[in-house]
Amino acid sequence: MTDRFSQASGTSAVGGVERRSTRSWSGVAWPTLGVGAILALVPLWLGDSRVMMGIAVLGLAFAAYTIAFNLIFGSTGQLFLCVGALAGIGGYGGAILADVVGLPIVVSIALSTSAAALAGGLLSWVAVRRSLGVIFTGIVTLIFALTFENLLLGLGELTGGESGFLMEAGRGTFLRSQIPPYYLMLGMVLLTLFVYGSLRRSRFGWAFRALRDDEVAAELAGIDVARYRIFAATIGAAILGLAGALLAFTEGRVSPTTFGFAEVDVVVLVMLAFGGIGSFLGPILGALTFTVIDELLVEVGQLRVFIYGALVIALFLWLPRGVVPALDDLLRRRRAGS
Amino acid sequence: MAILDLEGIEKRFGGLKVIDGVTLEVDDGEILAVVGPNGAGKSTILKLIVGLEQPTRGSIRFQGRDITHLPTHRVRHLGIAMVEQTPRPFPTMTVLENVAVGALFGSPDTRTGEEAALAAGEEMLAFVGLADRRDDHIDNLNLHEQRFLELARALAGRPRLLLLDEVMAGLNESELRSSIDLVRTIRDELGITVIWIEHVMGAVVELAERVVVLDFGRIIADGTPHTVMRDPHVIEAYLGAAEGIVDA
Numbered sequence: 001m002t003d004r005f006s007q008a009s010g011t012s013a014v015g016g017v018e019r020r021s022t023r024s025w026s027g028v029a030w031p032t033l034g035v036g037a038i039l040a041l042v043p044l045w046l047g048d049s050r051v052m053m054g055i056a057v058l059g060l061a062f063a064a065y066t067i068a069f070n071l072i073f074g075s076t077g078q079l080f081l082c083v084g085a086l087a088g089i090g091g092y093g094g095a096i097l098a099d100v101v102g103l104p105i106v107v108s109i110a111l112s113t114s115a116a117a118l119a120g121g122l123l124s125w126v127a128v129r130r131s132l133g134v135i136f137t138g139i140v141t142l143i144f145a146l147t148f149e150n151l152l153l154g155l156g157e158l159t160g161g162e163s164g165f166l167m168e169a170g171r172g173t174f175l176r177s178q179i180p181p182y183y184l185m186l187g188m189v190l191l192t193l194f195v196y197g198s199l200r201r202s203r204f205g206w207a208f209r210a211l212r213d214d215e216v217a218a219e220l221a222g223i224d225v226a227r228y229r230i231f232a233a234t235i236g237a238a239i240l241g242l243a244g245a246l247l248a249f250t251e252g253r254v255s256p257t258t259f260g261f262a263e264v265d266v267v268v269l270v271m272l273a274f275g276g277i278g279s280f281l282g283p284i285l286g287a288l289t290f291t292v293i294d295e296l297l298v299e300v301g302q303l304r305v306f307i308y309g310a311l312v313i314a315l316f317l318w319l320p321r322g323v324v325p326a327l328d329d330l331l332r333r334r335r336a337g338s
Numbered sequence: 339m340a341i342l343d344l345e346g347i348e349k350r351f352g353g354l355k356v357i358d359g360v361t362l363e364v365d366d367g368e369i370l371a372v373v374g375p376n377g378a379g380k381s382t383i384l385k386l387i388v389g390l391e392q393p394t395r396g397s398i399r400f401q402g403r404d405i406t407h408l409p410t411h412r413v414r415h416l417g418i419a420m421v422e423q424t425p426r427p428f429p430t431m432t433v434l435e436n437v438a439v440g441a442l443f444g445s446p447d448t449r450t451g452e453e454a455a456l457a458a459g460e461e462m463l464a465f466v467g468l469a470d471r472r473d474d475h476i477d478n479l480n481l482h483e484q485r486f487l488e489l490a491r492a493l494a495g496r497p498r499l500l501l502l503d504e505v506m507a508g509l510n511e512s513e514l515r516s517s518i519d520l521v522r523t524i525r526d527e528l529g530i531t532v533i534w535i536e537h538v539m540g541a542v543v544e545l546a547e548r549v550v551v552l553d554f555g556r557i558i559a560d561g562t563p564h565t566v567m568r569d570p571h572v573i574e575a576y577l578g579a580a581e582g583i584v585d586a
Binding site for chain 2: 216
């Protein structure tokens, strides 16, 4: 190798890495803080209503789900149709460990989050090992989700079957009060957003983009595609487990519908498609928008599902890439034009 | 000294034997052309070397180390890069970013930062003559430029061995000229060994020091371009093309 090349890249490596890392910190931290500042005001507006605060907490849980799903599907192309089930491992796991086994709440949450991460990592490992494509990964994870739902019904004595169960743990603490759970959930969402944003701006982000563009070319360029996939699935599943567990402890009850396929996975898919697959702020925007729309549509009763469907169709026709990428393009074109 | 050693390589797809006992030593620093009729198994050999396919039998050693069953990214980290016949650029990235990926991940050194990778990418773009296209989107590059982009990405990881799969097919006269010069520079200035599959016989005779002819998955001739092109087995394999080859 000639000296030309080694010198050129050698010198820039020293100063360059540091400069870059400070830039990535502010690039992720400011949007995260911005989102946090806006969402922190919500209780001022809805704080009087216990029902509305419950919906707000649920909306934040869905924001975390959507970010996690975006990390797994948007970044590494693994169609995980078991978002609800992985969150359910966190939720039911935490509830059972705290209520039935009697572990402290924090320990229960940590253990059930780890269990969800392990399950997600294993599913990804199977998909990678068997080189399952997008569709087959979707089928395998869907079967996992349906198995999980049936397990909840089958283990009725432990899980409360179809109606779920009310939790003793956490009763009378701030977890069941009106406003603090919202801030707990918000903290978790912001942490999630920050982790996701930082990953995007690191080596991981480069690897994610490359492997999503062309798997074989990525391998040829030296990227361990399998390792990045399993990593993304494990981190994503940990976020799902944590969000599910926190949701369980703040609601004080778990039920199969809290983590059902129709109630979680379908909604998360729509939220992500709306916000923009693969974008940084798209998932959280999609989750919050659809939480609001969903609430507004309660008044129209049966028509709700119809309007929901019409919105989704309109979305795929006019904004196939989602709102955030479309806005991005628009801004860039404006700037280029001026 | 041999940098690459193929021993008794056999590859079957179902009942079809695509590679039928290939043994080949590639010397450090040589430009080796692999030629042969369509379906002779040329591309398969390259895919076996980089681990995109697994041989049914036989072993592959690189710099004395067994790489037969290593995954593709590990082979790249050890210093073997490949440019495929059909370019596979990353469509959502700019030209420079495409090359930077090779610098970021192409070596086992995981400490390479983004700035360093982009700097290395610019060096390589300048080397292949695409420096002024760095911010272009890959849709704006023609086939020839896309292949040079792939070449830059392959070189960005500083490989010891470069595998080229028919990168000169479909080029016009001046593009062919610059491609031949570039491959020679890669070997002469960067000291990279080149294994190169080619159909363009004029280029083979001009550039290669050694030619291996493959037919039905077997090596039927191995030597300098001129001796190989006069080999009766080779002429037979190419049938009507025989005269054209000798003239070249």
